[in-house]
Amino acid sequence: MTSKKTIKSAFESMLFVWGDPLDVKVAAEVFNIDFKEAYGYFLELAQEYSDEGRGIEIREIDKKFQFCTRLENNDYIEKLCSPTKEKRLSQPALEVLAIIAYKQPVTKGEIESIRGIKCDRVLEGLAKKELIAEVGRSSGIGRPILYGTTPEFLKNFGFKDLGDLPEIEDIGETVQKEEENESIDYQQIALDFREA
Amino acid sequence: MAYKVKLDIFEGPFDLLVYLIENAEMNIYDIKVSEITSQYLNYLSLLQDYNIELASEFMVLAATLIEIKSKMLLPRPKIDGDESAYEDPRAELVQKILEYKKFKTAAENLEQLEELGLKIYSKPQEDLSQYTKEPDEFIDLDLSQFVKAFNLFIQKKKKIEDIHKRYEKIEQDRMSVEDRMIEIRGLFKAKSGIAFHDLIADNQDKYDIVLTFVSVLELIRLNTVSVRQHTSLGEIYLTLKKPKGGELHHDE
Numbered sequence: 001m002t003s004k005k006t007i008k009s010a011f012e013s014m015l016f017v018w019g020d021p022l023d024v025k026v027a028a029e030v031f032n033i034d035f036k037e038a039y040g041y042f043l044e045l046a047q048e049y050s051d052e053g054r055g056i057e058i059r060e061i062d063k064k065f066q067f068c069t070r071l072e073n074n075d076y077i078e079k080l081c082s083p084t085k086e087k088r089l090s091q092p093a094l095e096v097l098a099i100i101a102y103k104q105p106v107t108k109g110e111i112e113s114i115r116g117i118k119c120d121r122v123l124e125g126l127a128k129k130e131l132i133a134e135v136g137r138s139s140g141i142g143r144p145i146l147y148g149t150t151p152e153f154l155k156n157f158g159f160k161d162l163g164d165l166p167e168i169e170d171i172g173e174t175v176q177k178e179e180e181n182e183s184i185d186y187q188q189i190a191l192d193f194r195e196a
Numbered sequence: 197m198a199y200k201v202k203l204d205i206f207e208g209p210f211d212l213l214v215y216l217i218e219n220a221e222m223n224i225y226d227i228k229v230s231e232i233t234s235q236y237l238n239y240l241s242l243l244q245d246y247n248i249e250l251a252s253e254f255m256v257l258a259a260t261l262i263e264i265k266s267k268m269l270l271p272r273p274k275i276d277g278d279e280s281a282y283e284d285p286r287a288e289l290v291q292k293i294l295e296y297k298k299f300k301t302a303a304e305n306l307e308q309l310e311e312l313g314l315k316i317y318s319k320p321q322e323d324l325s326q327y328t329k330e331p332d333e334f335i336d337l338d339l340s341q342f343v344k345a346f347n348l349f350i351q352k353k354k355k356i357e358d359i360h361k362r363y364e365k366i367e368q369d370r371m372s373v374e375d376r377m378i379e380i381r382g383l384f385k386a387k388s389g390i391a392f393h394d395l396i397a398d399n400q401d402k403y404d405i406v407l408t409f410v411s412v413l414e415l416i417r418l419n420t421v422s423v424r425q426h427t428s429l430g431e432i433y434l435t436l437k438k439p440k441g442g443e444l445h446h447d448e
Contacts, residue, residue: 019322059318066318074315089310091303092207098302114295117208117253157309158316168302 007031008041021064021155039063060160062151089129096122097131101153101165105135105146123147131156209257210296212239217293224293227286229268233261264289370403376411381420384436392423392432 010030015022028038042065046058059068069077089097096119099111111119126132135148149162159165206212216235222228237258243250267285284290337345383390392412396405412434415421421434 017322017324017327019319057316059316068316068318071312071315077317087314089307094303094306094310095207095299098299098306101306102299102302114292114299115208116210116257116292116296117251155318156313157306158313159309166302166305168298168305 002031004041007033007038008045011038011041012045015058015065015067019066021059021061021066021151023064025063059158061154062161064151066155090122092119092122093126097126097149097153100126100132100147101149101162102168104148104162105138106148107138107140107144107146109144111147208251209254210293211300212236212254213257214293214297214300224297225290227290229261229265229286233258233265236261260289371407373407373411373414376407377415377420380408380411380415380434381436384421389433389435392434395434 011027014027014030024035024039024042027042028035031038042058042060046060046065049056049058053070055070055073056067057070059066092115095115096111099114100106103110108119108123111123123132127134130150130152132147132153133150134145136146137143138146153159154161154164206215213232213236216232216239217224217227220228220231220235222232240250240254240258264285380390380395383395392408395408395412400408412421412423415434416423419437422437423432423434425432
């Protein structure tokens with residue numbers, strides 16, 4: 001049996017060599033250990049890095065792990081690689097991406113009905129950036145394409161997995177609560193909503 | 197110019213509507229449809245004054261707003277004196293606005309996360325070939341593709357074998373009859389009569405002999421040389437005929 005210390009040390013070296021997020025499964029196969037054990041070692045390793053406040057963090061993305069820089073060091077890295085590339089998403093792109101992220105798998109029609117405007121170009125752009133991808137076909141009329149987010153999306157936005165997305169379902173409720181005291185007229189309508 | 201700035205903000209009809217409602221500090225559950233509709237239409241006509249092409253979707257929402265406005269003007273039907281059974285014509289619109297707002301907020305959250313994400317750097321997939329002894333080349337094929345490729349290879353091989361069976365390789369003519377004729381006539385510059393045997397030297401193969409023979413026949417046909425054979429199966433002697441005017445071009 002290889003010792004835990006050796007395996008963790010080896011995983012660390014493997015992360016360094018690999019670059020891209022390293023699949024826990026691949027790493028586990030190297031030592032012929034099961035996924036759960038390997039996953040645990042990666043978590044421990046990540047914890048050690050974060051406890052020591054190292055300049056490198058081990059980030060989890062979709063059951064894979066990767067070395068990345070510490071957020072606080074951004075300014076220095078920018079100075080090292082200036083001028084830095086601007087690659088922010090546009091407002092419509094962010095909206096469409098948000099709808100896809102929360103409602104996936106989702107069709108173009110559903111996205112357009114929420115935003116009230118066409119979004120072919122935006123979808124194209126997001127697919128080109130590999131943030132979204134076709135994930136199948138709806139069984140509805142015309143079998144429209146279903147869209148979903150990619151691991152690249154998780155990576156760029158710092159999510160471990162889709163469960164990591166911030167909660168949004170309660171936005172409507174908070175609006176309701178805020179305004180509950182203000183209007184009497186509204187309560188009738190609000191009742192309608194709860195039923196709907 | 198002020199409108200140009202605003203244009204960048206409104207990404208769709210709902211975006212504009214949400215802006216107008218919030219700007220008027222209206223309760224989203226109690227939209228003053230009449231007021232909002234006129235503001236919305238004013239804005240659209242302003243855009244049109246500036247010759248800005250409007251997406252048809254903006255018009256669809258305008259029509260919806262006008263429809264709701266007209267419904268609101270109708271007296272509320274009282275069903276058994278119970279007003280709560282009355283369905284607000286704005287309900288569907290409000291629901292849509294809420295749904296849109298939900299994702300607009302989500303988009304804002306994502307924007308902040310993107311901002312953070314851009315500040316964290318990671319490495320792309322490393323090229324591992326420098327570490328491996330004999331870099332394996334992996335071809336991304338599934339079994340059916342592999343079988344197809346193999347069958348194609350077998351077919352090609354069969355075809356080539358077929359061709360080899362039916363056809364023989366031929367060589368290009370080493371020398372043409374025309375060239376040989378010029379050569380033979382050149383020999384007559386040195387002597388007036390040549391034996392056919394001298395034309396075919398010892399080391400010549402079948403091709404050369406046939407070529408020389410055909411060339412001689414051609415020269416006879418063209419009346420350039422005459423031949424004589426004294427005995428049957430004996431030596432053939434060639435002599436150059438006196439060139440006539442019309443045949444001068446045969447001389448080089």
